[in-house]
Amino acid sequence: MSQSRLFFSADEIYLHSAIDELRELYPDAALRPVGPDLGTIAAEGVSIAELATACRERPVVFVRHLFREVGSTPAAPTSLEDVIAIALGTWSALPLAPTVALQVWASGDVDAPFRTDELWHALADALTERGTDVARSGREQILTACVTTSGIIFGLNSLGSALTDWPGGRVRLAKPKGQISRSEFKLEELFRMGELELPSTGIAVDLGASPGGWTRILRQRGLRVWAVDPAELDPRIARDPDVHHIRTTAGDFLSTTTLKPDLIANDMRMAAELSASVMLSASRVLKPGGLGVQTLKIAPNQAMRTVQTALRMLRQEYEIVFVRQLHHNRNEVTVVLRRPT
Known part of the structure; x- marks a missing residue:
């Protein structure tokens, strides 16, 4: 046969x-x-x-x-x-x-x-x-x-x-009422997959949060959010009492904070290796067993090499829980990390 x-x-x-x-x-x-x-x-x-x-x-x-x-x-x-x-x-x-x-x-x-x-x-x-x-x-x-x-x-x-x-x-998501940015679709798609155990309570840190799209999705999820970015947040999310806008860079925040968040999100537009370095710094802040969600920016002609290099770096401090180019990722890949307990 x-x-x-x-x-x-x-x-x-x-x-x-x-x-x-x-x-x-x-x-x-x-x-x-x-x-x-x-x-x-x-x-x-x-x-x-x-x-x-x-x-x-x-x-x-x-x-x-x-x-x-x-x-x-x-x-x-x-x-x-x-x-x-x-x-x-x-x-x-x-x-x-x-x-x-x-x-x-x-x-x-x-x-x-x-x-x-x-x-x-x-x-x-x-x-x-x-x-x-x-x-x-x-x-x-x-x-x-x-x-x-x-x-x-x-x-x-x-x-x-x-x-x-x-x-x-091909994940088809309707534009929701109150959407702040199209980047929300990436995080919403990840949450909708259902195969990952992602927190729905506790504290999240959104690095490079402006204008606040990922912060909005994290709040919908039920997390209290520390939105880290020198730039402004959209007024609709800035007035949420469970959103704390920290007007500084990711590096300065991670080197000084005393928070122990359950989740750290990073959708910052930077080279994949630099983004991985930020998450290595974040591992010292993240609660043991806590999760990191980040996007790695890639280019078609060296996509595999870029991803593999970043993952090798991230494995120094994290377990790689999930890696995939989601439908709403364009020239990027979504990674979910777990800090060992």
Whole structure:
């Protein structure tokens, strides 16, 4: 029996970095791009669950989403009806759960006779008629339909094997009322992932806080925040009695504070090695067992080298809990650190 193909998604600019990472994990695997943000890996004897575990444990930085192929259209589809027939024929032969998440997306600019939202609704209606309860997310079993220039790939796998509960790893967050800056999306996406135990009470320090976007998300989380920045905070966050604006630099604050925060956040725009140095200084302030959340700024031509150098530095004082280029990270990577107890 032939082995199912495994697919991975990454940011379009960093797909080559995702391929390089997986090649380090599986030197004998066949890896190739099949879309601008989609690749496939064929590694002898490696299941989707084993691949997901390896991605988490290494950790792999640029792979955002995984799925296992169970069928496909033979070529670019000519009609929605043809796609539904092939999809149902494929999925009906599998042990489907009573309730599933259905994820539909396109890799690249695909000239299809229907939109992806039309495909989602048509597939959902057809599955519902057959007695399957369909949701967009939050289910243990995921059915996927990824539209590419050479056809539609149908998948089935567990939530744990997908790395994320969003189609292709594309997290769509609506602009909330009161948003201060778009940088909030990065921290909100991290909190929404659900696989990390992040504090919801206690003290947080937001280094380089101005204008206050991350501070706002930390307050929503339930933390009292010390916002460190010489620049002004947005008035909407500055008047919060549980936000303490410390008008100084990160370096001066970390060298003089007596706080023992539960979490230190760092989204400052600086070179990755310098940002890592700031977090090494922060380790002396952070409560034992406390967490650090930071973004590392990268460039496409040396992304892996930049990240690996910064992580080597950070491991001097921290356990690396999580590293990934999230959907709302552009030229950067999100890292979660834990100070040893």
